[in-house]
Amino acid sequence: MQLAIDEQIAAPIEAVFELLADPQQVRRWMPSLESIETVSTPADGGPVGRRFRHRIRTGNQVSIFEGVITEFQAPDRLSARVGNNVVLMEVDYLLSRGPGDSTEIRYQIESRVTHWLLRWFGSLFHTMTQMAMRQQMQSLKRVAESDVA
Helix, strand or coil: CEEEEEEEECCCHHHHHHHHHCHHHHHHHCCCEEEEEEEECCCCCCCCCCEEEEEEEECCEEEEEEEEEEEEECCCEEEEEEECCCEEEEEEEEEEECCCCCEEEEEEEEEEECCCCHHHHHHHHHHHHHHHHHHHHHHHHHHHHHHHC
């Protein structure tokens, strides 16, 4: 399943990229993120290959997602592979300079449900993922725009 959302944010591309790339900044716009932990860093110290663990709360449920940064081209692209025992996702944030000092962002996810039972609920999972993506983009937009106000 592949999903994509496009958004225009009235903030400079460098500021928006920082909100995506800095683990401490991610917590500002992703309210369901309870914690983010760096599991390992590549020998060269760069971001590509950095492994992380997210604890995400949905209602009363906490899910743990393991991930790795697969692409990091500041300020244009950040990609990661993220998953757990239920779903595997390829996440891409593609940024470009918009009119004035704005940022155009495409947030896309390609996901595959890995748990056999949940495959039966594919359309529900699709809808829930799309809603979560929209909420995350609206939250990112709100935080980025309030930072420049």
